[in-house]
Amino acid sequence: MDRLYKNQSLLYKYFLYVVSIFCIVFFFPKGGKFKYEFQKGKPWQYENLYAPFDFSVKKTQEEISAEKQKVIDGQLNYYRFNEATAKEVFDEYDTEFVKTFKPEEHSTAELAMLKKTGQDILDRIYENGILQKSNSNEIGKQVYLIKQNEAYQINYDDLYRVRDVEGLMQRILEKKRLGSYTNAFQSVFFNLIKPNVEYDENLSKMALEEELSKLSLTRGTIDEGKLIIAKGEVVESDNYMILESLKGEFESELWASNNYYYILAGYTVLVALVLMMLFLFLKKYRNEIFENGTKVTFIFINILIMVFVTTLVVKYNEAFVFVVPLCILPLILKTFFDARLGLFVHVLTVLILGFVVPNSFEYIFIQIIAGIVTILTVSELYKRANLFISVGQITLIYIVGYLAFHIIHEGNLDNIIWLTLGLFLLNGMITLFVQPLIYIYEKIFGLVSDVSLLELSDTNSKLLKELSNRAPGTFNHSLQVANLAEAAANEIGANAMLVRVGALYHDIGKLSNPTYFTENQITNANPHDDLEPRDSARIIINHVIEGIEIARKNNLPDRVIDFIRSHHGTTLVYYFYKKQKELGGEVKQEDFKYPGPTPFSRETAILMMADSVEAASKSLKNPTFMVLDEFVDKIIGGQMAANQFLNANITFREIETIKKIFKHRLTNIYHLRVEYPE
Known part of the structure; x- marks a missing residue:
């Protein structure tokens, strides 16, 4: 029992080590790891690669988005014709007609002719119906009109608005040389005409979703044994997409039930090695920190937070990976400990995140350079201007690094994703919140900045x-x-x-x-x-x-x-x-x-x-x-x-x-x- 008491600090570190490994591996996305590293614009460094199995070539997000937009632009919306409303109007027509055209004022033949004219106007109006609410975006387009449970394709302009009724009525009356009765017919139709065509949002949405579901996410297949890329060949847009498709297919197939535990074991060993390096560094060069359980816990908690946040962002949308302010980690560790420990922990954390993020080499390179700049530039953090200057330099390094990689991939500065540059600026703004974070850590862990x-x-x-x-x-x-x-x-x-x-x-x-x-x-x-x-x-x-x-x-x-x-x-x-x-x-x-x-x-x-x-x-x-x-x-x-x-x-x-x-x-x-x- 005495021996257990004496070694409780060491046992706690073992416990922290195991729990950290478990949490990090648990955070990792469920999938294998493609055994080849490749980048657009760089030569293929391995032997000739042949397709190990049949697989489909995925389309790029830009291609899929363009096809979706094309479907949306060409989609015909559905409008529903209300038969009951039209019938109600026709039923009420006789009553309104008698109120306006009295028998004692007109001959029987004249009344019959006028009544027939009014019915012709109603027939013309309710042939396609009157819109309850007009939509300027539909003008000049084709739409579907559902009438008697059948859909007819018509021009949207053939649907009348309430304001169109008067003009239609005048044209018919002029054609029949009955223009003198315009005011009379206006009084007949004033309370009679009712809109009876309504946009069917649910049916239109279902039809659009059905059309979108028919879109193919792939563009052809690669047969097993076909040469994908030769050694030394530059990875360009076409073979890059083939390689990306193979990578996705390979990783999803690798994460099968029979391989699950092997891949998990592989991840566990690699993460364990990284964290072991941290323990060895603390033991050899920072023994006073190693002996302090609170400080060791503080370091590991910060690593876990960064891994967790980055993994969460990658699962939501991997394009936002650079919004995670990873340079907060060396900033905090330098504040409470020293620059060498801050940089060492930052590099180890970036290596762990290399398993999670896309384009891992690019990510690791930029983040390590940014971490070094953080360590070299941040001094006397209690001076507010210093933090702003350092964050500005870090953000600049991110942007310059991204543009350099973009030039390598594309050969020019065209097609820059401005959203990514915006993410770097947002990253810098979030990094400024390190000051209140330092205060919180001081109160929780009893550290001093x-x-x-x-x-x-x-x-x-x-x-x-x-x-x-x-x-x-x-x-x-x-x-x-x-x-x-x-x-x-x-x-x-x-x-x-x-x-x-x-x-x-x-x-x-x-x-x-x-x-x-x-x-x-x-x-x-x-x-x-x-x-x-x-x-x-x-x-x-x-x-x-x-x-x-x-x-x-x-x-x-x-x-x-x-x-x-x-x-x-x-x-x-x-x-x-x-x-x-x-x-x-x-x-x-x-x-x-x-x-x-x-x-x-x-x-x-x-x-x-x-x-x-x-x-x-x-x-x-x-x-x-x-x-x-x-x-x-x-x-x-x-x-x-x-x-x-x-x-x-x-x-x-x-x-x-x-x-x-x-x-x-x-x-x-x-x-x-x-x-x-x-």
Whole structure:
């Protein structure tokens, strides 16, 4: 059980490894992988390829779209003739006629002739009927009119609108020389005429779908054994479509029931190899990250998110694959870790996505170049202008890369798909949302970015303001240490912003008892004079523990708390230790030692040196160049002799560089000048 407890971190990583492999393989599209890589405009690099089986050659999307449009343009819509409405009009005609043409005003022969004329007008109108709603798009076209359950093909212009009735009536009356009765017939037809022809949307839609379903998605077949392409032959539009058709047929046939588990196993092995490379890289070059389960989980979650989003987009429409802002991945990892890890993870993620995306070589090439540009251009992300400039450069690389591949494929810049260029711009806009994403990750995983460090470095923040009011000496000491440490970190390539923030907060534990520390004593009265040396040492040592508690109450990140915890390492409070020994009796060194741990990074080591040098320099009365030189060597040499830097990833050369920076800065602080002769 103890062994299991000791290895729980390693077991968790195994679990994370297996779950990640399963999720990635599960995301993958269900299909085999064609064993040949080819690109339009490039020579065929393999041996002569013969058709392994009979297959159909698929049409391009452009051809299919053109054929569909042709069917849509030539489609005849259906209109339905309402017999009941027409019959109702004819039935009501007699009543309306009698109301207008009274028997006492006309002779019987005249009434018969007028009534017959009205019926002729109605027959003419309702021969094809009157439209309920006209459609200008149908003018001049043929349509189907469904009358008595039979469809007749007629000209759309032969269907009357209500406004056409008056003109038709006048023409018939003029022809029969009955123009004087126009007003009378208008009053007859005013309330009588009703539209009775309606567009049949359902039937028209069904007919269109039926015609579209008849379209063939292929254009001929390739027989088994036929030469498809010879070695060295350039892949052009015709044989490119044949190869694409073979690829699709091959992958669909390969994903058969008997091959399912073999293909799944192949994908699993390849993904496992990629993720294993990530674990090996972390173990060998980033062991502090490898040992931290939260950070490893963070890296794997980001990889899974990118794979999942890209796969989802490819399944929806593979043309939108470049809208996925993949460069967010190296951006985030560089922000929280370092550039090399960000680029390494980005390349591994792109390799995994090569199984999913179309034109994998093109995709991998462009994405890796974009990732490198991201790593090289993005710096000081807390400056807003830098992010906009970097995203602009990334977008430009995408566009230039796409155009270069287009020229290779097509031989010119014709037929550029402008939608793809728009997708690159959209990709850049989405990448700008990395800032709120970084903030969310900070809160979820407890990580720290340069943006947060910049906020923490503000001396007007609540905690630093309280320190400056209650312990002004400690506050000024912290500022001096921050300046020294930041200069040293810049010189050796450490995280200067992190060191500065750590220096500003490293002594906040002195807020509990500020007057017990020399820099805050404004009178000659020293409270330590009334205490036993052992008790005084305990108060001095406790400022580390109390500082950690204050930091946690104020929600300072763990990376900043590390500076509070380790800035004295396991050194001895030598003054009170010596004083206790002078009093006699048994004295244990452990009672006068800081609890540690010792510094475990370059940044924490720099702070320890800067803190000791700055504090001790206050005791120098008449500093000279020689005195400062020996003084800095003595302080840092003593820390090295006490093995305070064994766990810090810092070299002797870097320590020597730090010494030089401290000496130079202290010289400026004390304004040392050449002594001029009198």
